[in-house]
Amino acid sequence: MTKKTVDEIFNWYNLSKYRNIIYGFSAIWIILYHVANRFPDSVKYFHPFIVQIFKAGNVGVDIFLIMSGICLYFSLKKTDGKHILSFYKKRFTKLLKIDLFVCLPWFIFCTLSDNKDFSFFFNHAFISEKGFGEFWFINFIAICYLIYPLIYKLIESKKQNLIIAFIPIYIVFLCILNVTCKEFYMTYEIGLTRFIPFLIGSLLATRVYGKKPIKQSTILIVLALLFVRDAFFIILQKKSFTAFEPALSRFYLTPLALSTIFLIIIFFELFKLPKTRQILESVGKVSLESYAVHIIILKSLVDRNHFTTNNITQLIIFTVLITVTSLLLSKLVQNILNLIPPRPPKHPVSSPSSPPL
DSSP states (O other): OOOOOOHSSSSSTTTHHHHHHHHHHHHHHHHHHHHHHHOOOHHHOHHHHHHHHHHGHHHHHHHHHHHHHHHHHHHHHTTTTTTTTHHHHHHHHHHHHHHIIIIHHHHHHHHHHTTTHHHHHHHHHHOOBBSOOOTTHHHHHHHHHHHHHHHHHHHHHHHHHHHHHHHHHHHHHHHEEEEEESHHHHHHHHHHHHHHHHHHHHHHHHHHTTTHHHHOEEEHHHHHHGGGHHHHHHHHTTGGGGHHHHHHHHHHHHHHHHHHHHHHHHHHOOOOOOOHHHHHHHTEEEEEEEEHHHHHHHHHHHTTOOOOOHHHHHHHHHHHHHHHHHHHHHHHHHHHHHOHHHHHHHOOOOOTOOOOO
């Protein structure tokens, strides 16, 4: 353990300092969540605390979005919000590479092997009447990239209060949508509710960039929410709160994501653990690739072949193999995609603080 002052630990800039570690932790957590969801009969034999960790893995998505809101601010700040086209080109080029050279081949394989028509590809690859699609996060983050220059402009012009005011209005809108157009809401809920953590991350970005200290009261409040989780959901299950439950339950994941980020920072500020840092940082650098790759592996190996595990030992072995294989293939995919040279932008927008997403 190293000696650290309170000011060093509780500083918003640590969200940038440990960004790749945070991304890496989230990527692994999401993989574990998706594996556990496919084997509920085996997972239930773990200790209840472990089961809860598996079930909470979707918080990893909210962590990604909070961090993306922060890191995109760093990227635009480097050019004072100018050269938007270069900003778009850098980010959409990466998404397009993953879509064309990772997702598309898999969809073609599924379409041909299962004798599906083109509608199968369209409904699963893009946002359609079926929802956000199989790789919904890639579609969703593309929307976030598209609107971020507007968010940046509001923040830099000191109009972030408009974003703050928009959040509760948006939650109310989602609640109304859930009551009036429930089928539509449930179809797109996974994306509609995820704008909130992205906006929260964007609002925190100036504090991270300015290396502002984190008030200890803020830490305590966010961490305290971990201990009232069950009470919160019991209240939401009351009949009078039925309409608010879907939107508020997703919104509750945002403070859970923040608390997880704080815990990661505190842990690595107190302990060196260079090997663990190195592993998580390596995973963090292929976080987007790992999302696409592990989905394809699970869909191909588990869903299509109806693979099952019969006991905890088999589940542990399978989980380790899937996780390690996904991450190694993600690194390979990244190396291959990096061989495809993009046209150099006229105005560089990347920086050491640019996110992997």
